[in-house]
Structures are given as C-alpha cells and as structure tokens.
Amino acid sequence: PRRRRIPHVSSSVLTSGNRVHSIHQRMLIVRSLLGLGANLSQAMPAKIRLSNVFRLGGSLPFPGLVISLCGRLGLMPVIGIAITCIVFFSGLDTDPVLLLVLLVQGATPAAMNLALLCNVNSGAGAKEMSSLLLWHYLTSAISLSIWTTLFLFLTTLFQASASKIA
Numbered sequence: 551p552r553r554r555r556i557p558h559v560s561s562s563v564l565t566s567g568n569r570v571h572s573i574h575q576r577m578l579i580v581r582s583l584l585g586l587g588a589n590l591s592q593a594m595p596a597k598i599r600l601s602n603v604f605r606l607g608g609s610l611p612f613p614g615l616v617i618s619l620c621g622r623l624g625l626m627p628v629i630g631i632a633i634t635c636i637v638f639f640s641g642l643d644t645d646p647v648l649l650l651v652l653l654v655q656g657a658t659p660a661a662m663n664l665a666l667l668c669n670v671n672s673g674a675g676a677k678e679m680s681s682l683l684l685w686h687y688l689t690s691a692i693s694l695s696i697w698t699t700l701f702l703f704l705t706t707l708f709q710a711s712a713s714k715i716a
Contacts, residue, residue: 630656
C-alpha cells in the first residue's frame with residue numbers, strides 16, 4: 551500500500567531542518583529541567599523547618615556554602631566585566647548584544663554539568679552538589695537582577711563610547 555503524505559506537513563517537518571532542530575532543542579530543555587528538578591529534590595527535606603534550613607546540604611558546611619555563593623555570584627561577574635572590557639577595548643567586537651550576553655553569562659549560577667558529574671561518579675557528592683545548586687538558584691534571583699541592571703548600564707556606556715570613536 552502506498553502511503554499518503556500531507557504536503558504541508560511533510561514539507562515543513564521533513565525538508566526544513568529548522569523545525570526539527572527547534573523541536574530537538576525544546577526536548578533538550580525539558581530533559582535538562584527534569585534533571586534539575588530531580589537533583590534539587592534530593593536536597594529538600596520532607597518537612598522544612600527553620601532549624602534545618604541551613605542543613606539542607608547534609609555535610610556541606612555553611613562557610614563553604616557562603617564562599618561558593620560569593621565566588622560564583624559575586625566574584626565571577628566582576629571577572630566577566632574585566633573580560634568584556636578587554637573584548638571591547640581591544641576592538642574584537644563592539645556589538646552591544648554580544649557584550650551583554652558575555653556579562654550575563656558570568657553572573658548566572660553553576661551549570662547542570664556539575665550535578666551530572668556527581669551522578670556519573672556513582673553518586674559521590676550528589677546530595678551536597680544538589681544542595682549547592684539549590685542555594686545558587688535561590689540566591690541568583692536577587693543577584694542576577696542587580697548585576698543585570700549594572701550590565702545594562704555598562705552596555706549603554708560601551709555603546710556611547712563606540713559611537714564617539716566611530
């Protein structure tokens with residue numbers, strides 16, 4: 551038996567690589583979010599009490615958590631500003647969107663690759679890493695909004711100085 555094809559659907563799905571690629575990207579995002587939720591659920595206790603809020607990481611000490619948060623959400627954006635200034639003033643690129651992406655990339659929390667590495671390594675440190683990621687994502691809502699405000703200001707300064715140079 552000969553199969554019938556619907557011309558509109560077969561031409562848009564089978565011949566256009568963009569739609570298939572878009573569907574594949576969406577599935578990767580969904581899979582990543584499911585993995586993130588599974589890892590973060592390991593760090594959450596059954597009942598949340600004020601006494602055990604800072605003990606979510608099991609053996610993760612509180613000073614280590616604070617140092618990690620300050621380093622990733624405080625120091626890394628400053629390093630990102632320095633790298634972006636080097637890119638701009640060396641003349642490599644003056645596109646304001648690229649500069650803003652470079653700045654925001656340094657201020658985002660740690661990637662899911664850290665949790666995946668713990669899971670691949672027979673679960674060693676997975677609970678501590680999921681707790682660390684939980685605290686990074688919780689505190690990044692505040693820090694990312696502050697840093698993004700500064701980054702938008704810096705991007706307008708870069709754009710103004712680029713227009714003076716040109």
